Amino acid sequence: MKTVSIINLKGGVAKTLTTVSMAYALSQQYNARVLVVDNDKQGNCSKTFGVHSYDRQSIADLMLDRDADLAEVIQHTKYDRIDVIPANMTLLTANMQVMMDSSRPQQTRLRTALRKVADLYDYCLIDNAPDINISTVNALVASDEAVIPVKIDSYAFDGLIELKNQIEITREELNPGLRLAGCLITCFQRQAGEQTGEDWLRENLDCPVYKTHIRYSGKVVGSSFECKPIIEYSKTSAAARDYLDFVSEFLTAEKRG
Ligand SMILES: Nc1ncnc2c1ncn2[C@@H]1O[C@H](COP(=O)(O)OP(=O)(O)O)[C@@H](O)[C@H]1O
Ligand SMILES: [Mg+2]
Numbered sequence: 001m002k003t004v005s006i007i008n009l010k011g012g013v014a015k016t017l018t019t020v021s022m023a024y025a026l027s028q029q030y031n032a033r034v035l036v037v038d039n040d041k042q043g044n045c046s047k048t049f050g051v052h053s054y055d056r057q058s059i060a061d062l063m064l065d066r067d068a069d070l071a072e073v074i075q076h077t078k079y080d081r082i083d084v085i086p087a088n089m090t091l092l093t094a095n096m097q098v099m100m101d102s103s104r105p106q107q108t109r110l111r112t113a114l115r116k117v118a119d120l121y122d123y124c125l126i127d128n129a130p131d132i133n134i135s136t137v138n139a140l141v142a143s144d145e146a147v148i149p150v151k152i153d154s155y156a157f158d159g160l161i162e163l164k165n166q167i168e169i170t171r172e173e174l175n176p177g178l179r180l181a182g183c184l185i186t187c188f189q190r191q192a193g194e195q196t197g198e199d200w201l202r203e204n205l206d207c208p209v210y211k212t213h214i215r216y217s218g219k220v221v222g223s224s225f226e227c228k229p230i231i232e233y234s235k236t237s238a239a240a241r242d243y244l245d246f247v248s249e250f251l252t253a254e255k256r257g
Helices: 015-029 043-049 061-065 090-102 109-115 134-142 160-173 196-207 221-223 238-256
Strands: 002-006 033-038 082-085 123-128 145-151 179-186
Touching: 002 015, 002 134, 015 033, 015 043, 015 082, 015 145, 015 179, 015 238, 033 043, 033 061, 033 109, 033 134, 061 090, 061 109, 082 134, 082 196, 090 134, 109 134, 123 134, 134 160, 145 160, 160 196, 179 196, 179 238, 221 238
Parallel strands: 002 123, 002 145, 033 082, 033 123, 145 179
Antiparallel strands: none
16 A cells, blocks of 8 residues: 655645545546545545544544554445545544653554555545644655645745655654655646746755646536535546546656656
8 A cells, every 4th residue: 555645734725636536536547446544624535525424433533542443434435446534523632632642652643553454455645634733744654655735826835845844854753765756736727927836846845846737627616516526527627637647647656666
């Protein structure tokens, strides 16, 4: 199982849309078995896949209970080969409890849990909250790679240096295998300034930028009202086509290593 964190300290940069689109493309186009980890208390990923609930277990249970039963926590979805570890607002108090419980390591809990199901999936995609907190640190510790969605606007680069530093610290101290796979430009509108922003990224962040840009598409709003992955909702929309191209580019880059 290859584990990928979709991460950025900013909200609204398409972390969730990217996670959902990657999960859909990998499972439906490439027949990969995908485990999606919703690591954001907002639970948007869980909602899109129809598994948001307060009646079932969620990632909060995994963070708190060493003996949590993964078979109880992992939810099957209506999509073949997509399972989800859902999140809801209980993750907020769970995070505080993890911080207070030093009886066992705090940063490796997700990794320990995911290792138990590593043989069941080809990819694990972790959708993160716009924060550096104990949940996102757990995600980076559990990941082989990080993909950073970036929406280029005047504040686009806030937090990117901090995120890169966090990735480096995690690599040095807890997860030597962690790789910054690349930045993915999302909500692309061919506006003046976007190229300058992209150049800044390449020069200042020293991070690969995927060739594929995800174009802005009005269809995305409709897909979110219907709680459907954009590729399912409108396969011909610009965003859906770009996400399919991105996944193809992502897989080619993986093969190159
Ligand atoms: N390519 C796109 N075209 C149109 N709207 C988009 C696109 N990407 C993201 N959005 C919109 O931007 C908002 C934030 O996306 P989301 O995936 O929830 O970001 P995040 O998880 O980073 O907060 C949502 O309303 C989403 O519908
Ligand atoms: Mg989100």
